Amino acid sequence: MARPAPFALPPVPRPARGQEATTETLSMTDSASTGAAQTRRYEDILVVVIDHPPVNALSAAVRRDLSNAIAEAQTDTRVRAILLMGAGKNFIAGADIREFGKPPQQPLLPDLCNQIEASAKPVIAALHGAALGGGLEIAMAAHYRVALAGAKLGLPEVNLGLLPGAGGTQRAPRLMGAQAALDLMLTGKHLSADAALAAGLVDALASEEDPLDAGLAYTRQLLALNAGPRRTRDAADALSDRQAQLAAVDAAAERIATTARGLFSPARIVQAVRAAIEQPFDEGLRTERALFLQCLDSPQRAALVHAFFAERETAKIPELKEARARRLERVGIVGGGTMGAGIAVAVLDAGLPVVMVEQDDAALARGRARVEQVYDLLVKKGRISSDERAARLARFTGATNYDALGEADLIIEAVFEDMAVKQAVFAQLDRVAKPGAVLATNTSYLDVNQIAEATRGPADVLGLHFFSPANIMKLLEVVVGRHTAPDTVATGFELARRLRKTPVRAGVCDGFIGNRILAVHRQAADMMMEDGASPYDIDAAVRAFGYPMGPYQMADLAGGDIGWATRKRRAATRDPALRYVQIPDRLCERGWFGQKTGRGFYLYPDGARQGTPDPDVLAIIDDERRRAGVAPRPFTQDDILSRYLAAMVNEAANVLHQGIALRPSDIDVVFLSGYGFPRYRGGPMHYADSVDLPRILADIRGFAAEDPAFWKPSPLLVALAESGRSFGSLNAA
Numbered sequence: 001m002a003r004p005a006p007f008a009l010p011p012v013p014r015p016a017r018g019q020e021a022t023t024e025t026l027s028m029t030d031s032a033s034t035g036a037a038q039t040r041r042y043e044d045i046l047v048v049v050i051d052h053p054p055v056n057a058l059s060a061a062v063r064r065d066l067s068n069a070i071a072e073a074q075t076d077t078r079v080r081a082i083l084l085m086g087a088g089k090n091f092i093a094g095a096d097i098r099e100f101g102k103p104p105q106q107p108l109l110p111d112l113c114n115q116i117e118a119s120a121k122p123v124i125a126a127l128h129g130a131a132l133g134g135g136l137e138i139a140m141a142a143h144y145r146v147a148l149a150g151a152k153l154g155l156p157e158v159n160l161g162l163l164p165g166a167g168g169t170q171r172a173p174r175l176m177g178a179q180a181a182l183d184l185m186l187t188g189k190h191l192s193a194d195a196a197l198a199a200g201l202v203d204a205l206a207s208e209e210d211p212l213d214a215g216l217a218y219t220r221q222l223l224a225l226n227a228g229p230r231r232t233r234d235a236a237d238a239l240s241d242r243q244a245q246l247a248a249v250d251a252a253a254e255r256i257a258t259t260a261r262g263l264f265s266p267a268r269i270v271q272a273v274r275a276a277i278e279q280p281f282d283e284g285l286r287t288e289r290a291l292f293l294q295c296l297d298s299p300q301r302a303a304l305v306h307a308f309f310a311e312r313e314t315a316k317i318p319e320l321k322e323a324r325a326r327r328l329e330r331v332g333i334v335g336g337g338t339m340g341a342g343i344a345v346a347v348l349d350a351g352l353p354v355v356m357v358e359q360d361d362a363a364l365a366r367g368r369a370r371v372e373q374v375y376d377l378l379v380k381k382g383r384i385s386s387d388e389r390a391a392r393l394a395r396f397t398g399a400t401n402y403d404a405l406g407e408a409d410l411i412i413e414a415v416f417e418d419m420a421v422k423q424a425v426f427a428q429l430d431r432v433a434k435p436g437a438v439l440a441t442n443t444s445y446l447d448v449n450q451i452a453e454a455t456r457g458p459a460d461v462l463g464l465h466f467f468s469p470a471n472i473m474k475l476l477e478v479v480v481g482r483h484t485a486p487d488t489v490a491t492g493f494e495l496a497r498r499l500r501k502t503p504v505r506a507g508v509c510d511g512f513i514g515n516r517i518l519a520v521h522r523q524a525a526d527m528m529m530e531d532g533a534s535p536y537d538i539d540a541a542v543r544a545f546g547y548p549m550g551p552y553q554m555a556d557l558a559g560g561d562i563g564w565a566t567r568k569r570r571a572a573t574r575d576p577a578l579r580y581v582q583i584p585d586r587l588c589e590r591g592w593f594g595q596k597t598g599r600g601f602y603l604y605p606d607g608a609r610q611g612t613p614d615p616d617v618l619a620i621i622d623d624e625r626r627r628a629g630v631a632p633r634p635f636t637q638d639d640i641l642s643r644y645l646a647a648m649v650n651e652a653a654n655v656l657h658q659g660i661a662l663r664p665s666d667i668d669v670v671f672l673s674g675y676g677f678p679r680y681r682g683g684p685m686h687y688a689d690s691v692d693l694p695r696i697l698a699d700i701r702g703f704a705a706e707d708p709a710f711w712k713p714s715p716l717l718v719a720l721a722e723s724g725r726s727f728g729s730l731n732a733a
């Protein structure tokens with residue numbers, strides 16, 4: 001679809017370089033208000049600076065100050081134009097998310113936007129940093145917009161279960177056309193200043209680096225042209241081809257039926273944009289408001305806002321109060337298999353050099369090839385240029401001698417999951433690493449304390465548990481051992497920051513936070529499988545809950561051999577009172593490890609990535625039921641989910657109770673960012689609170705009647721449920 005014609009924009013000549021207005025050349029005549037939005041008059045321009053750290057979110061105080069400033073400017077005869085800008089790094093990051101769920105305070109944001117738009121004097125917004133959500137809605141209600149380099153413009157409300165509720169669904173289509181506006185709102189993605197100009201969202205790009213300089217220069221040009229108010233509500237061009245606009249809305253409605261599966265707000269965004277085309281502006285605003293309130297009240301909104309804050313909370317750990325990260329310039333990696341290569345790519349992508357050590361030349365060549373393959377694919381997909389590929393690979397060196405790790409500030413071990421092998425590697429690292437180097441293991445399950453014993457400096461050792469594929473998955477469990485020093489932990493968090501990953505602090509236990517809890521609910525799934533549910537029923541139920549795939553699809557993807565090795569390792573210490581389902585072992589004994597072997601729980605003919613159910617697997621399950629003396633019984637989707645989730649929540653409560661995780665919201669982040677738990681349900685702890693803890697406890701006690709050894713209620717769950725408290729109450733503590 002063609003880009004909409006620019007809407008009645010007066011041609012604004014750029015001043016010659018060197019002649020831009022600067023604060024020094026302007027007479028500053030007033031410095032009236034203080035507070036969340038401060039006003040200052042620069043000759044005939046009233047500058048309103050939103051100053052509400054850290055991100056200028058539109059709190060009630062900001063809205064009130066802004067509204068007062070606009071109102072006063074209307075009657076102040078010295079003022080010809082109003083310039084809106086943000087203090088600090090951003091224009092405005094959006095509505096104040098912390099106010100959601102609290103009683104609304106006047107002025108409401110939609111009313112403030114309408115007030116800005118109705119101004120009799122031109123209002124100009126100078127956009128730098130984040131101009132997101134309600135921030136962009138303020139800008140769209142202004143009459144003119146100038147963006148600075150580095151500005152990020154977006155309507156990311158969908159990520160919080162909302163829609164732009166301050167006129168954004170009505171004004172964005174009038175500026176950009178329905179298709180571009182829907183794209184912005186349904187993906188939540190940010191546009192650069194250039195892209196925003198091309199899309200019609202802003203009128204000009206500033207060459208100045210300072211928003212005040214840029215805004216004043218642009219406003220002066222507008223005043224010189226006698227430009228008056230230009231209201232987005234009256235913009236007609238972008239929506240003039242009504243049929244094409246409606247076709248874009250229909251196409252979006254069709255698209256989200258598959259891409260936004262289970263989500264509440266996308267369909268309402270589409271409805272609101274349809275109203276922008278079909279209804280007069282004020283009616284469209286009322287439609288938007290009604291839809292916004294539906295979203296605001298939805299459990300998905302609460303869950304997604306919880307996830308937003310939970311992700312920012314994980315970095316708040318005791319060690320960072322007392323220690324700072326050590327130097328982190330060079331990274332060593334031992335092992336170039338699936339994980340070592342993925343970690344290498346993640347580190348190279350962050351701009352750091354990598355030395356990879358492998359056992360021999362052949363293994364090293366395979367490790368290097370794995371790294372190269374990732375970049376080849378990125379070049380093929382057009383995500384990076386071949387120059388960029390070469391630049392990243394130039395930071396990569398390989399060796400078969402541990403001495404090559406002598407300069408590394410951090411060494412990450414990713415060799416076979418075997419204690420003896422890992423201890424041998426750490427003994428070598430102890431020999432070659434420079435003093436103060438941090439030594440990390442990527443082990444999935446093994447005891448980090450025992451691994452650290454192979455060194456003379458266990459204070460330098462920690463676990464850095466990446467998830468596969470390590471260059472893509474956001475989660476990084478930072479595992480703190482008995483002797484790990486605070487600055488070693490801080491270095492792990494610093495690595496996560498550089499790699500743009502989400503770090504979660506974990507204590508030492510078998511499987512840390514994520515894999516430990518996974519092992520238990522996977523056990524619940526295996527028991528249901530033996531008792532009568534097929535793996536395909538279980539996967540379907542888990543997908544219906546919102547996971548992208550079920551546990552058996554996941555096992556096939558990860559490779560059944562990994563879990564098999566772990567089960568064999570644990571066999572000697574397994575509690576004989578616990579039921580042990582042997583079905584997965586029967587498949588592994590046949591070499592059916594999943595996708596990589598062409599069959600596992602599913603069949604993958606001719607390298608297919610999507611599996612198909614396998615009658616042979618069902619026959620094996622039947623045999624196992626007979627062997628175990630189980631009479632199969634039916635399981636509904638609800639039966640499956642209540643067991644699966646109760647097992648997850650119960651073990652998560654144990655993990656909390658034992659101090660393996662710092663807070664419930666950290667467990668939520670682990671499952672959201674590492675295991676595919678549906679974000680719109682907020683993570684297992686938030687979900688449990690929303691279901692109600694006494695109900696989950698009652699379920700567990702009911703299941704215990706058939707298997708008391710497995711279904712032991714966690715003491716923490718019992719304490720919370722019986723005292724009417726929630727997991728959420730522990731986040732605040």
Ligand code: 3HC
Nearest residue numbers: 057093094095096097098130132133134156164165166312
């Ligand atoms: N409201 C309240 N607090 C916010 C906030 C918001 N909109 N946005 C960020 N914060 C807080 C964060 O929680 C964090 O607090 P903390 O230091 O206590 O943990 C602090 O600001 C800094 O945030 P980040 O760590 O995320 O800082 P970055 O510099 O990495 O990122 C950002 C800045 C790009 C602005 C990012 O914070 C962000 O994306 N914020 C959310 C933007 C958003 O979703 N806006 C839409 C809001 S909904 C809306 O506007 C509804 C309207 O249509 C009616």
Ligand code: NAI
Nearest residue numbers: 335336337338339340358359363414415416417443444468
């Ligand atoms: P892998 O088998 O693909 O790779 C291991 C590599 O280590 C091999 O290339 C091997 O040659 C090399 N190696 C073995 N001993 C060595 C030594 N002494 N010196 C140098 N190199 C040596 O294994 P993968 O999957 O990469 O796993 C590695 C570690 O990461 C394991 O501890 C595993 O539990 C953990 N992990 C695996 C995940 C996965 O999804 N595969 C996810 C998270 C952690």
